[in-house]
Amino acid sequence: MDLSQNIPAYLVKKKNIVRLILFTAAFALVFINIYAPFGVTTWFNISKLELLFYSSLVILTGVLVVVISRIIMYQSTKKGKTISIGRYLLWIAMEIISMSLFYTLYEVLILHDPRAVDEVIKISIQNTALVLLIPYTVTWLYFAWIDNKEKLEAIEEGTFEKVEPKGMIAFKDEKGIMRITIKVEDLLYLQGADNYVTIYYSNHQKQEKFLLRNTLKRLESTLKPFEIIRCHRSFMVNFQKVKIIERSKEGLRIKLNTQPLIEVPVSKTYTEVVFQLFGQSH
Incomplete structure (x- = not known):
């Protein structure tokens, strides 16, 4: 993979960014309630209903990191800036770190997690990576499939327009x-x-x-x-x-x-x- 190559345009389309955020939030909510990754059921005596409530609150606030990040990304591309694959992967890494720090603060300050802070950070990064990377990968594959499908349909209908490089006729x-x-x-x-x-x-x-x-x-x-x-x-x-x-x-x-x-x-x-x-x- 050439990391200097620009990411596909469909990754920064407004509707696809909205889809990504909604799917990530839904996946994270299901993931936390089924898998209970942060050990809340072990360390804290709470019911499944309470877990659903608290996890929903945490996910909604945590997803704000992704929302803000993707708005910045969208506005940058709208102004004509390009994003390489390498920069995009680094962007995702920063989203994971930012969200994991948010979850760490939540566990330490709100839930008073008795574990050492470095251990909480380590586990938080691992779980946040799963929470984000799985839906990111699924949506990337889905967007690529939709994009190829639309291009094939356009080619069959004779309406496909190939975008030529700047300065070319x-x-x-x-x-x-x-x-x-x-x-x-x-x-x-x-x-x-x-x-x-x-x-x-x-x-x-x-x-x-x-x-x-x-x-x-x-x-x-x-x-x-x-x-x-x-x-x-x-x-x-x-x-x-x-x-x-x-x-x-x-x-x-x-x-x-x-x-x-x-x-x-x-x-x-x-x-x-x-x-x-x-x-x-x-």
Whole structure:
């Protein structure tokens, strides 16, 4: 397992965090009442009904540790921060330690446990680990199963969208099937002809091309956020590569910052849009 890899997105979904907290609380309540891990029935003369009451109170207050922890985790990811698997496991370890310390204080200060404090802490950590790790493992497997199930259903229905890495453009054919993925910085321009689009891009300082069965019209809305704009009925250009716009006898020409120099025509229909964008970027 690569601990530097980010955790799956489903682990920090709001609804899954709520499910995790509720399942953990329910499991802990059942676990304590059936297993009686902290030895309360041995050290303290209480009935099963009293055990249920006290354990419910302890579990509800103890689960606050998980609630606060998961809120912090959710807010961190919401702000764009990523959590690696290693950091996530460390996070769980801190939850176990925090909750076990809470249970230790409860036993020592409230129940006046006659055992030595270090022994109470040791037993509390062991039992808290069981209380948290079992439901955490079960919910992780369940969330993974649900996520894979939803992806398989989306693939079967043809609605699955693969998230491309930042700075990458996925080009799909007319059937929505991804054919090639290119870095934005490597894309030069596109030339359309009937139902085909030729994609020109640089690869290790060499200019290459890829023929895609699609139309510029279909690709236009998808490429607009990347500043790949229409400059001609048959051309789209990566504006990050534009060096000069030149007027000649044949009309306006866009010259790209490439070696060898590439020229792309600009039609009257798109002149205003091209000049507006060129003025904003320079």
